[in-house]
Amino acid sequence: MSLPFLRTHCGTVGARMWRDLGLAVLVLLSAAVESNSTSPPGKPVLLSCRSPEKETFTCWWEPGSDGGLPTTYRLYYERERLEGVHECPDYWSAGSNSCFFNKTHTLIWVDYYLTVVASNALGNATSDIFKMDVMEIMKPNVPENVTLLVVETEDSPYLHIRWEHPRNTDTESGWVTIKYELRIKQEKNNKWKEYMSGTQSHFSLYSIAPGGVYTVQVRCKLDHGSWSEWTNSTNVKVPNYVQNERSFWILVATLSAIPFMAAMCILIVKRENVKQCVLPPVPGPKIRGVDFHLLMSGQSEDSTNALIINQNFPLIVGWKDQMEEYLIVTENDIGPPSDASHCQKRKKSLIIPAGFCSDWEIQCKSTHIQNDCAGGTKNETGNFPKNNKSLSGESLSYMEPSKLQKQQCLGQNFVNTEATDPSPLNYDNAVKPFTNSGYVDIRKHVENTQEVNVKQVDYSRVEDVNGDNVFILNNKNLAFNSSGYMDFQRQEEKLSEDYSRVKEVGSNNVVVLQIQDMSADTKNPHATGAHKMGVCTELINSEYIDTIPAPPLM
Amino acid sequence: MARFWCAVLILACLELSTRVGTAPICSYGQAGCHTPSLADIFDRVIQQSSRMHGISSDLHSEFEQYFFPSKNLIGKPKCHTHGIVTPADKENAQRLGREQLTEVILRLLGAWGDPLLQLYRSMSQDQNQDFNHYSSNKALEISDMVHELRDGVAKMAEKMKLSGVLGNTVGYISPEGLVPSSSFSFYKHGELNSMDHHDLLYCFRRDSNKIKNYLQILKCTTLPGLDC
Numbered sequence: 001m002s003l004p005f006l007r008t009h010c011g012t013v014g015a016r017m018w019r020d021l022g023l024a025v026l027v028l029l030s031a032a033v034e035s036n037s038t039s040p041p042g043k044p045v046l047l048s049c050r051s052p053e054k055e056t057f058t059c060w061w062e063p064g065s066d067g068g069l070p071t072t073y074r075l076y077y078e079r080e081r082l083e084g085v086h087e088c089p090d091y092w093s094a095g096s097n098s099c100f101f102n103k104t105h106t107l108i109w110v111d112y113y114l115t116v117v118a119s120n121a122l123g124n125a126t127s128d129i130f131k132m133d134v135m136e137i138m139k140p141n142v143p144e145n146v147t148l149l150v151v152e153t154e155d156s157p158y159l160h161i162r163w164e165h166p167r168n169t170d171t172e173s174g175w176v177t178i179k180y181e182l183r184i185k186q187e188k189n190n191k192w193k194e195y196m197s198g199t200q201s202h203f204s205l206y207s208i209a210p211g212g213v214y215t216v217q218v219r220c221k222l223d224h225g226s227w228s229e230w231t232n233s234t235n236v237k238v239p240n241y242v243q244n245e246r247s248f249w250i251l252v253a254t255l256s257a258i259p260f261m262a263a264m265c266i267l268i269v270k271r272e273n274v275k276q277c278v279l280p281p282v283p284g285p286k287i288r289g290v291d292f293h294l295l296m297s298g299q300s301e302d303s304t305n306a307l308i309i310n311q312n313f314p315l316i317v318g319w320k321d322q323m324e325e326y327l328i329v330t331e332n333d334i335g336p337p338s339d340a341s342h343c344q345k346r347k348k349s350l351i352i353p354a355g356f357c358s359d360w361e362i363q364c365k366s367t368h369i370q371n372d373c374a375g376g377t378k379n380e381t382g383n384f385p386k387n388n389k390s391l392s393g394e395s396l397s398y399m400e401p402s403k404l405q406k407q408q409c410l411g412q413n414f415v416n417t418e419a420t421d422p423s424p425l426n427y428d429n430a431v432k433p434f435t436n437s438g439y440v441d442i443r444k445h446v447e448n449t450q451e452v453n454v455k456q457v458d459y460s461r462v463e464d465v466n467g468d469n470v471f472i473l474n475n476k477n478l479a480f481n482s483s484g485y486m487d488f489q490r491q492e493e494k495l496s497e498d499y500s501r502v503k504e505v506g507s508n509n510v511v512v513l514q515i516q517d518m519s520a521d522t523k524n525p526h527a528t529g530a531h532k533m534g535v536c537t538e539l540i541n542s543e544y545i546d547t548i549p550a551p552p553l554m
Numbered sequence: 555m556a557r558f559w560c561a562v563l564i565l566a567c568l569e570l571s572t573r574v575g576t577a578p579i580c581s582y583g584q585a586g587c588h589t590p591s592l593a594d595i596f597d598r599v600i601q602q603s604s605r606m607h608g609i610s611s612d613l614h615s616e617f618e619q620y621f622f623p624s625k626n627l628i629g630k631p632k633c634h635t636h637g638i639v640t641p642a643d644k645e646n647a648q649r650l651g652r653e654q655l656t657e658v659i660l661r662l663l664g665a666w667g668d669p670l671l672q673l674y675r676s677m678s679q680d681q682n683q684d685f686n687h688y689s690s691n692k693a694l695e696i697s698d699m700v701h702e703l704r705d706g707v708a709k710m711a712e713k714m715k716l717s718g719v720l721g722n723t724v725g726y727i728s729p730e731g732l733v734p735s736s737s738f739s740f741y742k743h744g745e746l747n748s749m750d751h752h753d754l755l756y757c758f759r760r761d762s763n764k765i766k767n768y769l770q771i772l773k774c775t776t777l778p779g780l781d782c
Contacts, residue, residue: 055644080630107642109760111630135763172781174774175644175767223613223763277739 037069040123044116046130049137053169054222055109055177057101057134058094061116061127069120075099076117080110108134138225139165143180143201143218148236150208157238159184159205163218166228171199176222184228186212211240588694590591591733592717596773597711602706607762613692614755615766633757635665647771653721656711657732659768662761663704670697673754676746702767719776 063073076087088099099114112134116127148161161182165171171178180197197203208214214237217230217268252311267274322380590598638661641647647655674693716719746754774782 007704103643103645109640109642109764133760137762170644172774172778172782173644174770174772175647177770223767224608 004531038069038120039065039072039124041065041067041069041118041120041125043125044073044118044127046114046116046127049114049130049132051106051134052141052166053171054134054138055103056106057137058098059101059114059132060098060128061092063097063118064125065531066118067120071118073097074117074119076115076397078113079107080112081107082543106134110134136225138176138222140169140178140220140222140225142228142231143220144231146216146218146231146234148214148216148234150236150238151204156206157208157210159208159214159236159238160445161203161205161218163201163231165201166220169222177375178220180214180218180220181227185215187215192217202486205301208238213237342472411529588636592710592713592719593777593779595706595713596769596777598613599703599706599710600766600769600773602699602703603762605764606696606763607759607766609696609699610755610759610762611690613689614752614759616689617748617752617755620704621752623670630766631753631756634669635754635761637657637660640664641768647768648775652719652772652775655768656707656720659707659765660704660711662765663700663707666700666758666761667697667704669754670700672753672757673697675681677751681750692700695761696709707769714776 044061044063046061049057049059060076061073061075063071068266072263075091076085077088078085088101088106090100090102091098093100110133112132114130114132117123118127141167143163146161149160149162151158163180165178169178171177177199179199180201182197182203183192183194185192186209195205196205213235215233215235217233219228219230221227302414338512638658640658640662647765650658670693673699674690677693678690680690711720715722770782
């Protein structure tokens with residue numbers, strides 16, 4: 001029973017033994033191998049060279065594997081302007097794996113070609129050639145003795161920082177130019193602020209915060225070389241000093257700024273009022289009833305019309321006085337016009353100018369007027385006498401508009417817009433003069449016209465009426481405008497002025513009036529001779545008979 | 555129209571006033587001129603040489619970057635100024651004395667006028683796109699600077715002689731006398747290739763550093779002051 005057990009047990013024990021034996025053999029072998037493997041050294045590598053003051057320099061290398069044997073390293077160099085290969089003069093001053101070249105062995109502006117050779121019993125290994133010029137490898141030591149000082153002046157304290165040049169650099173002969181740089185950090189901030197200091201070995205920092213702790217570091221460089229390391233940090237604490245005075249003024253300024261700002265806001269908000277107060281508007285010139293812009297826009301017709309129309313002539317007052325001054329020009333022989341009634345009524349009626357008629361849809365423009373009481377029915381409504389009325393034998397000087405009555409239209413004022421025949425000869429046929437009398441209304445223009453260039457219209461009183469002719473003798477106030485218009489008052493409507501021109505005085509004492517546009521009138525030459533009233537005989541052909549537009553119906 | 559004339563008047567007045575305000579610097583010491591002091595001249599000259607060296611350094615490193623990025627060892631360029639004996643360390647430089655130092659400076663400056671011009675021309679004609687316009691402008695700049703600097707240093711030497719600081723052994727050195735013309739053939743006439751460009755820049759970088767350093771030594775031995 002125990003036999004198989006024994007056998008397995010023996011088996012495991014044997015395996016273990018074999019295993020251990022194998023291990024031991026392996027260990028022995030490896031030990032032997034190790035102790036036997038030596039090789040030539042690995043290739044060293046030249047790391048860098050450095051000159052702290054431009055008078056000496058040091059080079060470092062890194063050794064490769066030493067191959068298990070003691071290895072020596074030698075540095076050889078060749079140099080421009082120097083024959084042969086030379087060995088490093090000093091292996092120890094700068095530490096292990098380094099070579100130090102002192103002043104006698106250092107030349108600037110010449111190339112050095114360095115190699116390091118590692119050698120042991122089995123062989124050598126040579127590094128790559130390292131070419132350098134002392135001019136390129138300059139890196140100074142750190143500056144020394146950095147001191148910080150808080151200088152308290154009246155206005156504000158500042159920080160004064162001093163240091164010294166690194167010990168071995170000779171800055172006085174001009175051989176090297178040293179430049180400094182420093183960086184400052186406040187305790188709370190983690191950010192450094194850097195400043196260049198040039199060749200000065202001191203620096204002042206203004207506007208420092210009282211109560212703050214400042215940390216300063218300095219470094220330097222030679223000529224165009226590399227920067228040195230930073231010095232160790234130096235700290236200083238700025239004492240809290242009393243700033244009462246300044247804070248007092250700040251408080252005062254703030255407090256006074258508030259009402260100032262408020263005042264400004266109010267001013268700005270109420271700027272309109274302020275403007276009114278400070279710069280009151282200057283009233284510009286103004287003409288009552290005239291639209292300045294209309295005037296400026298240059299529509300002369302309308303504007304002059306407006307000028308005239310908008311004048312509030314005291315029509316009523318003046319008119320009343322002159323209501324009786326009518327001159328009715330009639331033709332005795334001719335039968336009464338069909339509208340005889342109309343004509344008859346006109347004893348005291350005003351001669352209603354054609355303008356009035358326009359109110360009743362009579363266009364007051366026609367080529368001629370026909371003195372036809374009856375004929376002018378074309379456009380007339382009830383009250384209107386015929387347009388074609390011609391003065392019989394007389395010439396009318398003007399018409400007077402009646403504000404009150406505009407029913408009657410005397411023929412002479414009216415324009416027959418639909419004159420049947422505009423030929424001047426027409427009148428002969430169509431003339432049916434009034435029977436009795438025609439009024440020629442000479443209105444005395446009251447001096448109530450405004451300052452506008454209203455045409456001064458004056459009326460003359462008819463002194464005498466001859467049977468055939470009308471003589472207007474009284475010309476005292478007669479004043480015509482330059483164009484010879486006798487201008488009547490215009491009402492508020494924008495009625496164009498209608499002037500009738502006496503076209504011709506016929507043989508039968510018929511005055512043919514020609515009513516045209518004002519514009520047309522202006523173009524027509526005026527015979528000015530007759531405008532100065534008084535010479536009645538010249539009331540021919542060139543008289544303008546002003547047709548007054550119809551006043552508005554009451 | 556009136557405004558135009560007004561503006562013209564104002565401009566004329568301004569120009570006159572500015573003219574009157576500044577004192578012109580005269581090189582011949584005329585009366586009424588503000589001649590710069592020796593210290594000023596030194597400062598200017600040193601600044602100029604420093605700038606010149608900086609630009610040539612930049613050009614050289616650009617060149618190395620573009621054309622020979624991987625190599626550390628390019629060869630052993632021989633500069634055409636190797637014939638000029640220059641002090642290579644501090645003691646030698648200080649031992650040399652002001653007159654000789656000045657002479658060395660002038661020689662160096664004189665030797666570089668033509669080669670730099672040649673370099674600029676060659677670079678600007680270079681069809682190689684790597685050489686951009688900016689680089690050839692730099693070459694022109696240093697070429698101009700060399701000429702200016704030479705004039706400046708000559709004036710400085712004159713002034714030093716006048717003030718007795720410098721002995722009379724320094725004569726005016728003509729460019730031909732400085733460098734034997736054989737060294738001009740050092741560089742190929744006609745087209746320079748990029749190797750030549752590189753060599754030229756390498757040599758000039760070194761020489762401009764020498765010039766700057768010598769000027770500084772000269773200044774600090776002549777006028778020891780704050781900056782030294």
